Amino acid sequence: MATSESSGNVVDTSPKPQSSERSVTVLEKQTQRRIFKIIVIGDSNVGKTCLTYRFCCGKFPDKTEATIGVDFRERIVDVDGEQLKLQLWDTAGQERFRKSMVQHYYRNVHAVVFVYDVTKMSSFESMPGWIEECDRHNLNKEIPRIFVGNKCDVTDKIAINTNLAQKFADSHNMPLFETSAKDESKANHVEAIFMTLAHKLKNAKPMMPVHMYGTGYSRSNDVVNIHDSPEKRGLQRAESGDGTREGCSC
């Protein structure tokens, strides 16, 4: 079962404290929760924003624009009774929107999701380049990596067959998932992809806890300051949605 932070579905069986005590208790739980940073990379337009939005916000976005720099979504998931916070870093596929932020993506990463578009051969052919970029930034080779072919709903335009994708995934020791962020009937599948990752991460070393200040975050070992608005940070956010999820653009 997965819960969103904003829905406040934190499991708490202890006697109910007074309101001031309760806020301290909630704060303690939040600061102790293990946090995992997952970067989502691949060519522009393959659907990275839509996949992360589907997982964190539970729907396909009405409208997206090219990501500038990095966008950030998060969701709390329950794995075998432990609540883990997954931070999904939705990175820009376009080189001109990546330059200024690229070194920050690769800091303290716990998992990587490589995304290609099953209807676009060039996005598949770019994958070795994305893997090389990870190597260039000294990403630990042991961290979980998954390979996702998106846009499977466009059945009449499939350009990369499963065998080819599977061979590539096998040669890089990655599980392959073919899915669609758009197709409602594949929503559980997108869920399963990230939950598979969450299970793998459960035994991994977490990031430092985040310190919560009001509605924003600060992190001592990272320059990204979530206190600032996306605009101030020079980031592009997916449009639409009800704006109720913490750290998320939905």
Ligand SMILES: Nc1nc2c(ncn2[C@@H]2O[C@H](COP(=O)(O)OP(=O)(O)OP(=O)(O)O)[C@@H](O)[C@H]2O)c(=O)[nH]1
């Ligand atoms: N048919 C279909 N279209 C999709 C799917 N996922 C995304 N799209 C569309 O593909 C386009 C690009 O989606 P994005 O999620 O913005 O792509 P991105 O990889 O984040 O792109 P950058 O931000 O430029 O790196 C949009 O028009 C989406 O509506 C999918 O599963 N099926």
